[in-house]
Amino acid sequence: MDLEEARFSEDGVDYMPPHNSQVQVPKKRNTVIMSRTFSVVSLISNRRTEKIRWTRLQKTTLFCLCLVNFTSYLSYSVIAPFYPQEASLKGMREAVSGFVFSVYAVTMMVFSPIFGKLVPRVGTKTIFFGGIFFAGAANTMFGLLNMVDDTLLFTTLSFVVRIFEAVGAAAFGTASYIVVLNLYPDHISTVFGIIETCVGVGMSLGPAIGGVLYSAGGFGLPFYVLGSCVMATLPICWILMRNITVQSTTTRQESYLTLLKVPQVIVVCIILVVGSLSQGFVEPTLEPHMRQEFNAGADIVGVFFLILAATFSISSPIVGWICMKTEQRIPMMIVGLVLLSGTQLFMGPAPFLAIPSSMWMTLVTVALLGISFAIAYVPTMESIIHAAVAGGMQDDVATYGLVSGLWASMYSLGEVLGPSIGGVFLDIVGFPWASTIIACVSLCTAMMGVVYWFCAKKTDTESFWYTNAVSDSGIGDDASIESEPAGETTALLDSSQQHVKYNSL
Numbered sequence: 001m002d003l004e005e006a007r008f009s010e011d012g013v014d015y016m017p018p019h020n021s022q023v024q025v026p027k028k029r030n031t032v033i034m035s036r037t038f039s040v041v042s043l044i045s046n047r048r049t050e051k052i053r054w055t056r057l058q059k060t061t062l063f064c065l066c067l068v069n070f071t072s073y074l075s076y077s078v079i080a081p082f083y084p085q086e087a088s089l090k091g092m093r094e095a096v097s098g099f100v101f102s103v104y105a106v107t108m109m110v111f112s113p114i115f116g117k118l119v120p121r122v123g124t125k126t127i128f129f130g131g132i133f134f135a136g137a138a139n140t141m142f143g144l145l146n147m148v149d150d151t152l153l154f155t156t157l158s159f160v161v162r163i164f165e166a167v168g169a170a171a172f173g174t175a176s177y178i179v180v181l182n183l184y185p186d187h188i189s190t191v192f193g194i195i196e197t198c199v200g201v202g203m204s205l206g207p208a209i210g211g212v213l214y215s216a217g218g219f220g221l222p223f224y225v226l227g228s229c230v231m232a233t234l235p236i237c238w239i240l241m242r243n244i245t246v247q248s249t250t251t252r253q254e255s256y257l258t259l260l261k262v263p264q265v266i267v268v269c270i271i272l273v274v275g276s277l278s279q280g281f282v283e284p285t286l287e288p289h290m291r292q293e294f295n296a297g298a299d300i301v302g303v304f305f306l307i308l309a310a311t312f313s314i315s316s317p318i319v320g321w322i323c324m325k326t327e328q329r330i331p332m333m334i335v336g337l338v339l340l341s342g343t344q345l346f347m348g349p350a351p352f353l354a355i356p357s358s359m360w361m362t363l364v365t366v367a368l369l370g371i372s373f374a375i376a377y378v379p380t381m382e383s384i385i386h387a388a389v390a391g392g393m394q395d396d397v398a399t400y401g402l403v404s405g406l407w408a409s410m411y412s413l414g415e416v417l418g419p420s421i422g423g424v425f426l427d428i429v430g431f432p433w434a435s436t437i438i439a440c441v442s443l444c445t446a447m448m449g450v451v452y453w454f455c456a457k458k459t460d461t462e463s464f465w466y467t468n469a470v471s472d473s474g475i476g477d478d479a480s481i482e483s484e485p486a487g488e489t490t491a492l493l494d495s496s497q498q499h500v501k502y503n504s505l
Contacts, residue, residue: 068230136168200316
């Protein structure tokens with residue numbers, strides 16, 4: 001096969017990699033050469049020094065992703081200030097109304113991997129736009145439940161509509177991450193951090209807006225207004241994202257088992273679950289703790305949760321930018337976990353510290369919790385995709401679908417476990433010991449990350465990954481991989497524009 005030196009395009013400007021990078025690509029499109037002799041050091045150096053220069057398409061697409069995630073999480077969190085009271089008036093027990101909240105995360109955990117597998121067959125745009133419609137319509141329909149007086153029927157419909165909304169969110173959420181992996185290959189963590197800022201702002205404003213609309217127009221108004229806002233993003237995204245270039249996908253189907261055979265993927269998934277669990281732990285436990293210790297009302301507790309969301313939202317894009325500049329994803333996650341552990345020890349505070357609990361200490365630890373979680377959380381998506389491709393999986397939409405589905409599922413698992421474990425520990429041992437236990441879990445996970453990091457650094461990186469995962473992907477020493485055109489096109493960038501960019505750690 002005739003080969004020419006690799007030429008990459010950054011915002012329409014071509015440049016050549018240094019001669020020692022040994023990068024070679026075939027002239028034929030949709031073909032990727034995987035060679036053990038390939039070095040990415042020079043490309044990483046370029047990434048660290050270059051300025052972020054995005055095309056108009058990348059900017060408008062990022063706006064769409066931020067808009068959709070902001071409005072969806074705004075509508076998702078709108079029920080917090082008034083639904084439990086309304087449900088109790090319908091005869092629903094408080095424990096059951098709590099499950100209406102948690103079923104959203106459970107559904108996301110189950111359906112995200114399913115949509116990840118469907119993307120190569122159905123298409124990224126189809127799942128993205130379909131998910132927006134489904135989530136918006138379901139949220140709007142939730143406002144009609146107030147017309148139901150029967151307790152059993154009200155309870156059943158609450159679960160059904162909430163599950164439908166979560167299915168839509170799982171669809172467009174998984175597709176969103178695939179768009180990020182395709183369209184921003186060199187700035188994954190940066191874009192991811194920006195999107196998570198919009199998620200945090202939506203989660204913060206949702207309860208406040210929901211409370212105002214509920215006071216103004218009753219149970220239905222918050223859902224009619226915010227559900228319509230989600231639906232309104234559909235034509236906006238359709239217009240602004242219509243010029244996304246799609247190319248032929250592949251009939252090849254990867255499996256989650258292949259992805260999970262890459263050691264780093266497992267490590268990062270554990271970190272993601274523990275990080276999500278640590279943040280979710282405070283949801284059912286912080287309010288009782290502050291009420292009992294400081295006689296704090298709902299307004300004060302609400303301000304504390306707002307601070308938590310604000311520090312996370314502000315920190316996320318900063319962490320993403322640092323990840324892009326330093327390429328130190330695993331160390332950053334370890335630092336985040338250590339900070340999470342220390343924050344949780346002082347939040348209690350841990351009984352063995354012999355420090356009296358105080359309002360100012362709780363305030364500081366809540367603020368640090370948002371920052372610590374951002375440090376541990378933001379690098380996870382980019383770390384998984386880098387490990388997957390470095391481990392022998394193809395750099396295409398099938399792999400992106402698996403990574404997106406797995407990531408969303410693991411995050412949702414932590415969202416489910418955190419409040420559940422937190423509520424149980426709070427009843428059995430109290431808040432100080434409960435936060436101490438969660439701190440120990442975070443610290444143990446950080447130690448696992450340190451052990452893995454040193455083991456991986458002592459091993460030749462490429463031979464390490466090929467030994468552990470390449471046998472499952474069918475890639476040989478210098479095998480070429482050709483994607484086969486089939487049906488609807490779904491990849492978002494021409495393969496000639498995608499960089500051979502992956503550094504596993």
